[in-house]
Amino acid sequence: MFTYIVRRLLYSIPVLIITSFLIFMFVSASGDPLNQVRQIPRVSQKTIDNIIERKHLEEPLIVQYGYWVKDAVTNQFGTSLLSDEPILPDIRRVLGNTMQLVIMAEIISAILALLIGVVSAVRQYSVFDYAATSLSFLGFSTPVFWLALLLQILFVTIYLKTGTRVFFTGGLSSPNPSNFWIDRLQHLALPTITLVILSVAQYSRYVRASMLEVVNSDYVRTARAKGVRESRVVMKHALRNAMIPFVTVLALDFGGLLGGVIATETVFSLDGMGRYLIANLSERDVYPLMAWLMVTAVIVIAFNLLADILYGILDPRIRYD
Amino acid sequence: MGAREPILSLRDLQVEFNTDDGVVRAVDRVSYDIYPGETLGVVGESGSGKSVTVMSILGLIPQPPGRIVGGEALFRGVDLLKVSKPELRRIRGKDVAMIFQDPMTSLNPVFRVGEQIGEALRVHDPELDDDGTRTKSIDLLKLVGVPNAEARHDSYPHEYSGGMRQRAMIAMAIANQPSLLIADEPTTALDVTVQAQILEVLKTAQKETHAATILITHDLGLIAEIADRVVVMYAGHVVETGDVETIFHTPRHPYTLGLMNSLPRVEADERWLKPIPGQPPSMINVPPGCPFHPRCELRQGRDICRQETPLLESIESSDHLARCHFKDELRGTASKFAEDQEVAS
Numbered sequence: 001m002f003t004y005i006v007r008r009l010l011y012s013i014p015v016l017i018i019t020s021f022l023i024f025m026f027v028s029a030s031g032d033p034l035n036q037v038r039q040i041p042r043v044s045q046k047t048i049d050n051i052i053e054r055k056h057l058e059e060p061l062i063v064q065y066g067y068w069v070k071d072a073v074t075n076q077f078g079t080s081l082l083s084d085e086p087i088l089p090d091i092r093r094v095l096g097n098t099m100q101l102v103i104m105a106e107i108i109s110a111i112l113a114l115l116i117g118v119v120s121a122v123r124q125y126s127v128f129d130y131a132a133t134s135l136s137f138l139g140f141s142t143p144v145f146w147l148a149l150l151l152q153i154l155f156v157t158i159y160l161k162t163g164t165r166v167f168f169t170g171g172l173s174s175p176n177p178s179n180f181w182i183d184r185l186q187h188l189a190l191p192t193i194t195l196v197i198l199s200v201a202q203y204s205r206y207v208r209a210s211m212l213e214v215v216n217s218d219y220v221r222t223a224r225a226k227g228v229r230e231s232r233v234v235m236k237h238a239l240r241n242a243m244i245p246f247v248t249v250l251a252l253d254f255g256g257l258l259g260g261v262i263a264t265e266t267v268f269s270l271d272g273m274g275r276y277l278i279a280n281l282s283e284r285d286v287y288p289l290m291a292w293l294m295v296t297a298v299i300v301i302a303f304n305l306l307a308d309i310l311y312g313i314l315d316p317r318i319r320y321d
Numbered sequence: 322m323g324a325r326e327p328i329l330s331l332r333d334l335q336v337e338f339n340t341d342d343g344v345v346r347a348v349d350r351v352s353y354d355i356y357p358g359e360t361l362g363v364v365g366e367s368g369s370g371k372s373v374t375v376m377s378i379l380g381l382i383p384q385p386p387g388r389i390v391g392g393e394a395l396f397r398g399v400d401l402l403k404v405s406k407p408e409l410r411r412i413r414g415k416d417v418a419m420i421f422q423d424p425m426t427s428l429n430p431v432f433r434v435g436e437q438i439g440e441a442l443r444v445h446d447p448e449l450d451d452d453g454t455r456t457k458s459i460d461l462l463k464l465v466g467v468p469n470a471e472a473r474h475d476s477y478p479h480e481y482s483g484g485m486r487q488r489a490m491i492a493m494a495i496a497n498q499p500s501l502l503i504a505d506e507p508t509t510a511l512d513v514t515v516q517a518q519i520l521e522v523l524k525t526a527q528k529e530t531h532a533a534t535i536l537i538t539h540d541l542g543l544i545a546e547i548a549d550r551v552v553v554m555y556a557g558h559v560v561e562t563g564d565v566e567t568i569f570h571t572p573r574h575p576y577t578l579g580l581m582n583s584l585p586r587v588e589a590d591e592r593w594l595k596p597i598p599g600q601p602p603s604m605i606n607v608p609p610g611c612p613f614h615p616r617c618e619l620r621q622g623r624d625i626c627r628q629e630t631p632l633l634e635s636i637e638s639s640d641h642l643a644r645c646h647f648k649d650e651l652r653g654t655a656s657k658f659a660e661d662q663e664v665a666s
Contacts, residue, residue: 218426226441227414
């Protein structure tokens with residue numbers, strides 16, 4: 001297992017080098033990075049010349065790539081077009097915010113999905129099962145921005161009617177909160193609920209399907225024939241097997257979500273990875289975009305590895321050698 | 322034999338399954354007894370209801386779609402169909418244990434084999450500590466002939482061969498010294514050479530536990546080898562029952578006779594197998610009257626076979642029962658199997 005992890009980590013190095021090259025080439029091919037800047041009247045030619053010199057835009061692409069990589073490694077991804085501040089601290093900040101949201105939402109989603117999925121599968125075709133699958137279908141088909149807006153309207157109305165702030169409908173913090181973390185939770189609650197509703201809809205079906213696959217299997221019958229109590233048959237013998245595909249999906253999904261939940265973060269004006277991407281896209285600033293792409297690529301690679309490792313831990317039939 | 326009390330007595334057991342195409346009566350008024358220490362062979366084609374019968378008395382058929390419609394399953398005088406779920410759970414794996422057909426899928430792939438045997442012990446003896454469980458599990462593995470049992474105790478099922486897994490299943494089944502062992506096609510999924518080994522293990526297990534054994538199989542060779550008495554099932558019915566000699570030599574049901582005559586014989590110079598003509602009936606549309614009548618050579622167009630379901634009635638001895646209107650016409654008919662034996666002796 002250890003050598004497998006080391007080997008996989010070593011494999012990721014060429015993958016990342018190729019990724020960085022592709023990112024740089026594709027983004028550069030998308031147009032002149034200075035197009036947008038040139039249209040801003042207050043930006044002087046001198047400033048533009050300055051950027052060209054600083055970013056080596058006169059040099060051939062491959063040389064520019066070299067400078068970019070050097071900046072990325074030694075200089076916190078360099079600066080954006082118009083600022084002198086390095087990019088990495090910004091990304092660190094928004095990634096941290098997205099992480100708070102995603103970790104909370106994914107943990108709640110996983111727990112709820114396990115509960116709903118297991119009960120659904122064990123009582124297949126019961127009223128609960130029909131209710132759960134119908135609701136999950138509804139959750140599946142709900143557009144995320146619409147759900148987010150609806151929650152905002154609901155809690156704004158509650159505030160206006162009762163005068164108490166249950167949850168905030170935007171941002172991450174109040175100016176002078178009495179308790180930082182309670183305030184943060186009040187801000188993160190609605191985006192979390194939005195994500196949870198969507199994820200539970202998806203995951204509970206997943207858990208239900210994998211439980212159904214194992215709950216009538218021969219080895220579950222063996223456990224029953226031994227006289228094992230039904231709750232233990234389900235929670236130990238069946239669930240342990242059903243968890244294998246679910247945990248893998250969860251880990252992969254988690255990595256994907258850390259790249260940002262664009263719609264949710266935008267509606268709730270949450271200073272996260274998704275909004276960072278959208279903001280820099282609209283400004284056509286390629287340097288933060290490339291940094292974002294690189295960081296996301298690292299996360300996706302890391303969580304793929306994590307998924308594979310978890311798979312090996314959960315399923316003794318998988319051997320890494 | 323009649324004087325002894327049966328350990329398990331099935332009376333008119335009826336089990337149905339709801340399917341998309343209609344209700345399937347998988348087990349139709351099945352009655353048979355098994356006595357302490359004996360081995361009862363239950364034979365029949367796939368779908369004849371032999372497995373469903375035993376699964377249903379242990380509450381192991383999925384309900385729904387399965388449904389036990391009626392009958393009794395008296396185990397030491399207690400009706401297993403009526404006892405509470407916790408009560409039935411205490412009997413399962415302790416007094417009545419089961420060995421399943423497919424050892425490849427019957428062990429849980431994510432737990433160590435020893436752990437799974439240990440669980441069978443602990444479920445019925447919560448006092449047992451970790452060390453005691455381990456020692457007992459290893460002893461059981463040794464008993465069923467798993468080599469290097471200490472090390473194999475901690476292996477996962479996928480690290481076992483098919484024969485080894487079935488040994489482990491047998492170890493699990495005899496862990497609590499059951500008084501009734503149900504082996505549901507224990508050798509069907511195995512290689513022929515491994516089958517012989519497993520049969521030996523099964524005999525060892527019987528000797529160790531003195532358990533009465535119900536052996537469900539369609540392998541008549543296995544029956545001849547190990548069974549004392551035989552129950553023959555067809556389309557959810559018991560069509561004939563008797564001791565193994567009688568069933569093999571002088572069967573009185575045309576289906577049993579067909580089965581015996583279909584056995585390929587080493588001695589005889591036959592070019593073709595002799596199958597029973599036709600197919601087993603669809604369980605949704607079981608033929609009226611005697612379910613075997615469309616395939617029966619004895620019927621010869623007689624209407625009663627199509628109109629009335631014959632009863633399971635005794636023939637000369639009270640132990641030999643057959644369900645056929647014209648069973649007396651088979652009097653004096655010996656199976657080819659019997660002829661061979663005479664030739665051989």
